[in-house]
Amino acid sequence: DIQMTQSPSSLSASVGDRVTITCRASQSISTYLNWYQQRPGKAPKFLIYAASILPRGGPSRFSGSGSGTDFTLTITSLQPEDFATYFCQQSYRTPYTFGQGTKLEI
Amino acid sequence: QVQLQQWGAGLVKPSETLSLTCAVFGGSFSGHYWSWLRQVPGKGLEWIGEITHSGSATYNPSLRSRVTLSVDASKNQFSLRVTAVTAADTALYSCARGVREGYYYYMDVWGNGTTVTVSS
Numbered sequence: 001d002i003q004m005t006q007s008p009s010s011l012s013a014s015v016g017d018r019v020t021i022t023c024r025a026s027q028s029i030s031t032y033l034n035w036y037q038q039r040p041g042k043a044p045k046f047l048i049y050a051a052s053i054l055p056r057g058g059p060s061r062f063s064g065s066g067s068g069t070d071f072t073l074t075i076t077s078l079q080p081e082d083f084a085t086y087f088c089q090q091s092y093r094t095p096y097t098f099g100q101g102t103k104l105e106i
Numbered sequence: 107q108v109q110l111q112q113w114g115a116g117l118v119k120p121s122e123t124l125s126l127t128c129a130v131f132g133g134s135f136s137g138h139y140w141s142w143l144r145q146v147p148g149k150g151l152e153w154i155g156e157i158t159h160s161g162s163a164t165y166n167p168s169l170r171s172r173v174t175l176s177v178d179a180s181k182n183q184f185s186l187r188v189t190a191v192t193a194a195d196t197a198l199y200s201c202a203r204g205v206r207e208g209y210y211y212y213m214d215v216w217g218n219g220t221t222v223t224v225s226s
Contacts, residue, residue: 001168004150032209032210032211034212034213036213042218043200043216043217043218043219044151044200044202044213044216045216046212046213046214046215046216049207049210049211049212050207050210053210055214087150087151089151089212089213091210091211091212094153094164094166095153095166095167095168096153096211097153098150098151098152098153099150100149100150101150
C-alpha cells in the first residue's frame with residue numbers, strides 16, 4: 001500500500017493567517033492527490049483534487065500544489081470555519097490511502 | 107444536490123456480522139463509484155472498498171476476506187457486510203460517492219457516518 005504522511009499533526013493559527021500543510025507519499029503518485037476537510041462531528045468535505053484543482057464553487061483561499069511524492073495544501077486568510085482537520089488521500093492506485101490528518105486549531 | 111443517507115446497527119457482538127446500508131438521493135446512481143470507509147478515533151481514514159451500480163466491486167486487501175459489498179440499483183442503495191468482527195472493527199463507518207474525471211478520482215459526497223461498536 002502507498003503510505004501517506006502528513007505534517008504537522010497539529011497546527012495553531014489565528015483568523016487571517018496563512019498556513020501550509022504538507023503531505024508526503026511513500027512512492028511517486030504523480031498528481032493523484034486529493035485533500036479533504038473534516039469539522040468535528042461532520043462528514044469530510046472534498047476540497048481539492050489532482051493536487052491543485054478546486055472543484056467548482058470551492059473557496060479560492062484554498063490551494064494545493066505538488067507532484068511526485070511531496071504535496072502542500074495552503075490556506076490563505078484563515079476564516080473561523082477553516083479550523084478543522086485536513087486529510088490528504090492518494091488516488092494513484094487502490095487501496096486508496098489517507099494521511100493521518102492535520103488538526104488546525106485556533 | 108446529492109445526499110447519502112446511511113443506517114445500520116450501532117452495536118455488534120464479537121464474531122458476528124456488521125451490516126450497513128447507504129441510500130443515494132438526488133443524483134445519478136450509475137456512472138459513479140460507491141465507497142465505504144471507516145475511521146478509528148484519533149486515526150486516519152481507511153478505505154474499505156467500492157462498488158459500481160452494476161455490482162463490480164474493488165476491495166481493500168487488508169479486509170477482503172471478511173468484507174462483502176453489494177448494490178441494489180433499483181433502490182439506489184449499496185451495502186457493506188463485515189463478518190467475524192472484533193473490537194478492532196469498532197469505528198465510524200461512512201459511505202461516499204467516488205467520481206472519476208479522466209484519470210483522476212475523488213470522493214465528493216459523504217454520508218454522515220455510523221458509529222459501530224463491537225462489544226458483547
